Amino acid sequence: MSYNARAAYVDNSVSTANPARLLVMLFDRLVLDIQRGLTSIEAGNKQETHDHLLHAQDIVMELRCSLKTEGWEGGPGLASIYDWLHTQLIKANVGKNATIAGNCLQLVNDLADTWREAAIASVVEPPAAAS
Numbered sequence: 001m002s003y004n005a006r007a008a009y010v011d012n013s014v015s016t017a018n019p020a021r022l023l024v025m026l027f028d029r030l031v032l033d034i035q036r037g038l039t040s041i042e043a044g045n046k047q048e049t050h051d052h053l054l055h056a057q058d059i060v061m062e063l064r065c066s067l068k069t070e071g072w073e074g075g076p077g078l079a080s081i082y083d084w085l086h087t088q089l090i091k092a093n094v095g096k097n098a099t100i101a102g103n104c105l106q107l108v109n110d111l112a113d114t115w116r117e118a119a120i121a122s123v124v125e126p127p128a129a130a131s
Contacts (some may be wrong), residue, residue, distance in 0.1 A: 020119035023063075027112035030059045034108055037092070038101040046096060053093035053101070060086045081111075 037052035064082040069075035085104060092100040 020115075020122050023115050024112070024119050026059055026063060027108065027115050030056055030063075030108050031105070031112055033059065034089075034101060034105045038098060038105060041092075041096050041098045041101055049096055050093055053089055056104075057086055057089045057093070060089060081107075 033052045033056035037049050037056060040046075040048035040052060060082055064079060064086065067075060067079055067082065069079050085107060088100055088104050091097060092104060
């Protein structure tokens with residue numbers, strides 16, 4: 001598949017995805033960026049580490065900025081997790097620290113699994129209409 005065809009496919013996938021699917025897509029990419037960053041740290045490739053972990057930081061900031069904390073009881077707690085994760089990704093990037101990056105990866109994998117389950121549940125059991 002050519003780059004232009006792939007870019008068009010990705011653009012179409014994003015533009016037609018529902019919010020739950022978009023969230024899962026963001027988390028899938030966040031996991032990938034942190035995995036690649038960790039691999040780059042272990043390989044000693046500072047520029048690749050920086051690029052991957054910087055993109056991961058951007059995704060976390062997008063998640064944090066789009067979070068409506070007043071919308072649900074767990075909102076402020078999730079905001080705190082995103083803030084902590086962003087700080088840890090910065091530390092991992094600046095220090096090229098595999099331990100910190102690995103801890104971030106573990107947390108993001110858990111969050112990704114949770115959001116994936118929620119997205120599936122929302123399709124299987126759509127929320128009840130407000131009365």
